[in-house]
Amino acid sequence: MNPNATQRLRRVSAVLAIAWAVLFFGLSLAAKTEIELRPKPPIAPLALRTGHWIVQWASESALEAGVRVGDRVLSLDGQPADAYFSRHLLELQDGVANRYAFERRDGSRVELELLPLAPGERRPFYGLVVDAGFPLVGVVYLAAGVLVWLLRPLQAGSWAFLLFCSTMAAGLFGAGWTRGPAWDLQWINLPVIGATALHLFTTYPIEPGWVVRRPGARAVVYGVALLLGVLAYIDGFVPVPPGIWRTAASLFPIVAGLLTLGSLAAERGRLGKGALRDRTDVVLLGAGLSFLPMLGAALAQLLLRITLPWAAAFLWCFLFPLAVAYGILRRQLFDIRGVARSSVAYGFATVLVTGLFALLITSADAAFARVNINARSAWFSVVFLFLAILALNPLRDRLQGFVDDWFDRDRRSYRRAVREISEAMVSMLSIKEIVDRILVAVTDTMGVDHAMVLIANDDDRALRPVATRGDWVDPALAVELTSDHPVARQLWIRRSILARESFDDEPDAEIREACRDVFDTLEVELLVPILYGTELMGVIAVGRKLSGERLDAPDRGLLRTLSNQSAIAIENAKAYDEIAQLNETLEARVEDRTQELRFAQQQLMQAEKMKSLGQLVAGVAHELNNPIGFVHANIQLIDEYVQKITGPDATPEEVARAREALTRLISRSKEGTERVKQIVQDLRSFSRMDQAELQEVDLHEELDRTIGLMEPHCKDCIAVERDYGELPRVRCFSGQLNQVFLNLLMNACDAIEGKGTIRIRTGSTDGGVRLEFSDDGSGIPPDTLNRIFDPFFTTKPVGKGTGLGLSISHGIVERHGGTLSVESEPGRGTTFTLDLPLDAEPGAA
Numbered sequence: 001m002n003p004n005a006t007q008r009l010r011r012v013s014a015v016l017a018i019a020w021a022v023l024f025f026g027l028s029l030a031a032k033t034e035i036e037l038r039p040k041p042p043i044a045p046l047a048l049r050t051g052h053w054i055v056q057w058a059s060e061s062a063l064e065a066g067v068r069v070g071d072r073v074l075s076l077d078g079q080p081a082d083a084y085f086s087r088h089l090l091e092l093q094d095g096v097a098n099r100y101a102f103e104r105r106d107g108s109r110v111e112l113e114l115l116p117l118a119p120g121e122r123r124p125f126y127g128l129v130v131d132a133g134f135p136l137v138g139v140v141y142l143a144a145g146v147l148v149w150l151l152r153p154l155q156a157g158s159w160a161f162l163l164f165c166s167t168m169a170a171g172l173f174g175a176g177w178t179r180g181p182a183w184d185l186q187w188i189n190l191p192v193i194g195a196t197a198l199h200l201f202t203t204y205p206i207e208p209g210w211v212v213r214r215p216g217a218r219a220v221v222y223g224v225a226l227l228l229g230v231l232a233y234i235d236g237f238v239p240v241p242p243g244i245w246r247t248a249a250s251l252f253p254i255v256a257g258l259l260t261l262g263s264l265a266a267e268r269g270r271l272g273k274g275a276l277r278d279r280t281d282v283v284l285l286g287a288g289l290s291f292l293p294m295l296g297a298a299l300a301q302l303l304l305r306i307t308l309p310w311a312a313a314f315l316w317c318f319l320f321p322l323a324v325a326y327g328i329l330r331r332q333l334f335d336i337r338g339v340a341r342s343s344v345a346y347g348f349a350t351v352l353v354t355g356l357f358a359l360l361i362t363s364a365d366a367a368f369a370r371v372n373i374n375a376r377s378a379w380f381s382v383v384f385l386f387l388a389i390l391a392l393n394p395l396r397d398r399l400q401g402f403v404d405d406w407f408d409r410d411r412r413s414y415r416r417a418v419r420e421i422s423e424a425m426v427s428m429l430s431i432k433e434i435v436d437r438i439l440v441a442v443t444d445t446m447g448v449d450h451a452m453v454l455i456a457n458d459d460d461r462a463l464r465p466v467a468t469r470g471d472w473v474d475p476a477l478a479v480e481l482t483s484d485h486p487v488a489r490q491l492w493i494r495r496s497i498l499a500r501e502s503f504d505d506e507p508d509a510e511i512r513e514a515c516r517d518v519f520d521t522l523e524v525e526l527l528v529p530i531l532y533g534t535e536l537m538g539v540i541a542v543g544r545k546l547s548g549e550r551l552d553a554p555d556r557g558l559l560r561t562l563s564n565q566s567a568i569a570i571e572n573a574k575a576y577d578e579i580a581q582l583n584e585t586l587e588a589r590v591e592d593r594t595q596e597l598r599f600a601q602q603q604l605m606q607a608e609k610m611k612s613l614g615q616l617v618a619g620v621a622h623e624l625n626n627p628i629g630f631v632h633a634n635i636q637l638i639d640e641y642v643q644k645i646t647g648p649d650a651t652p653e654e655v656a657r658a659r660e661a662l663t664r665l666i667s668r669s670k671e672g673t674e675r676v677k678q679i680v681q682d683l684r685s686f687s688r689m690d691q692a693e694l695q696e697v698d699l700h701e702e703l704d705r706t707i708g709l710m711e712p713h714c715k716d717c718i719a720v721e722r723d724y725g726e727l728p729r730v731r732c733f734s735g736q737l738n739q740v741f742l743n744l745l746m747n748a749c750d751a752i753e754g755k756g757t758i759r760i761r762t763g764s765t766d767g768g769v770r771l772e773f774s775d776d777g778s779g780i781p782p783d784t785l786n787r788i789f790d791p792f793f794t795t796k797p798v799g800k801g802t803g804l805g806l807s808i809s810h811g812i813v814e815r816h817g818g819t820l821s822v823e824s825e826p827g828r829g830t831t832f833t834l835d836l837p838l839d840a841e842p843g844a845a
Helices: 003-036 060-065 081-091 125-151 156-173 180-201 209-213 217-233 244-270 275-304 310-330 336-370 378-407 409-426 431-445 486-494 509-522 553-601 606-623 625-646 652-678 680-690 699-714 734-751 805-815
Strands: 043-047 053-058 072-076 098-103 109-114 451-456 463-469 526-532 535-542 695-697 718-723 730-732 756-765 768-775 819-825 829-837
Touching: 003 125, 003 156, 003 180, 060 109, 072 081, 125 156, 125 310, 156 180, 156 310, 180 217, 180 244, 209 217, 217 244, 244 275, 275 310, 431 451, 431 463, 431 535, 431 553, 463 535, 486 509, 486 526, 486 535, 526 553, 535 553, 553 625, 553 652, 625 652, 625 805, 695 699, 699 718, 699 734, 699 756, 699 768, 730 734, 734 756, 734 768, 734 805, 734 829, 805 819
Parallel strands: 718 756
Antiparallel strands: 043 053, 053 072, 072 098, 098 109, 451 463, 451 535, 526 535, 695 730, 756 768, 768 829, 819 829
């Protein structure tokens, strides 16, 4: 059926069902008001089928006359009980006795004359149940059904629940009718209750396979119920023995309800442990506790004529609609087992501490009595109580900590797993390593029996398995989700974890079954999307826990963290592969161009070649180290942003900003690597910059070497003054410090217009060395002085600088355990002060 037509049908039928219940409520009020003004029978009979009116209650006068609870009422004033109680009840007259015919349980018959109850005289318990209790329970049913429908109007379960609640409410509203057309309407409603019960229990919490294979089965049941209701309504006017159709209408809801619950129980047996089975257990338990006692008592009366207060059992049936409504609206159930276990543990700990406290007081009281100390005085009691609390408080704290640690062990292991995964994925540049790490976390940390990672192909964007762990069947390994598959579309649209029951509200049966087939084929409980921006990069298929417990909120939180981190790691791996391929292409192109130019270059003069080489060395020192530096800085920033994204307090706004920043950092890193490859042939001339080993060096020698490289940039108008003091040898990364010296000197040259002076002072400090780089250039404005170490901030014109030199230098100094500070005054120059320890910290790299 068309989804729009389905929704229209649901809306129309929902309105009709509510109107049907409201009609019964109005007629019930009118009938009860009229009956209250008339005399009433001195007995309260109930009939589960035609001709079987069993006395539930009798007045004192009726009991004295010989009526017994459990007697079957045969006739009243010669009229059959059915006809009289449904049509002639208002014919009773105050003070006029009526002749009743009863059948005892032993089969004997007796006729008694009984006076009716006076108008306004109430039947005690039974009258209260029928007149007040039933309508109140009916209001609860109708209110629960309407509320769920309003909050979840598109769900099939909400629709079925509203129909069931409306018919149940109508039956409860009219439970006390015993006259005229109002009584006959109940015969139409009774079989419809059975049809709506079947509809509800085959829709929520699970749709059985036989209903899926026969989509018209529910419509057939509704048709049979309506036909049976009409025949029961006109019973006595058709050429069949009277009472047959009404007996069938009475039994239909009982049989339909029992068969449906049996079918639901059978489906439950085929379910694995999980949230769906938990909801099924709640429905079965709620239905059993609500209806089975009442049905048992009713059947006992019908078959064995054992009189039980089965009508009163309806009073606690209001719990069933409330439980089902909660399940439909929340779709999540409390972890009752975990709460129970923790409650028992806390209770045991409390009893233990209380027992020790009582034992201490009792022992102390006995000991004080032996030494004739008055332990009954108020001051002594207060002081002793305070000391006893202090003595037992450490034990209480230790027990509290033990219980908390025991029940929080999963969360602690999850936090440790998140930290380890974050540290591992930062350095992973292979998709295979990333997905393997995901599977290890899912199966080992969470205790899942099997898991799979599907990655989207770059060509057709289809999701295909790339790695698995656990036992898998062949159909699952061959699964393929195209970009237009309903599951893939829902993962991309909802951007959240999906379970099999997430598609219970899908109005299109084909789409609903296609989505469920994926879960059934893979035999998994959850599908976790791996999203990067607006792109669905992959899916983590998660099976069930080996312990049999369902995947709860902490498990889903870990899975969300895994998917977020893996999305960034996979994107980084793809970017790395693209850069590597681009580098290979660029190297080949550079090599080809070099071969073409090599012949022409042989004609150049040796002096010109040396001059060009000198200029290249000066350019390489700045143009190579800066890109490498800001790529290195970008990796640090990426790590920081990843930590922000995966942090427990990260807000959606922070996550969005972090992802945007990550995109920019990766783009800038690509630009840096392209620049590096263009000058790779000349990189060897300054190979010492790549040294990554700690070594003891003379900083004066390193400064002199760097100043020598800077001479071409000084333009013969900038003097470099060396004010060297006594310096001990420093254990450091000399290549990295050379980069810092070079950046500071080049910035000083750029700040001097025309002639100027750069002064370098060195000296020892307490436990380290100090180097000062001063220039008499233009200085730095105060409003930008606190931003000069920020990445990409520069005061140079466009094309003259990247804004990363000082940021990289600051990072290098900090990693050596030192500090880099600046003092500047516009028009009078700038001084950078570099403090370093004699031995770089172990974390420097």
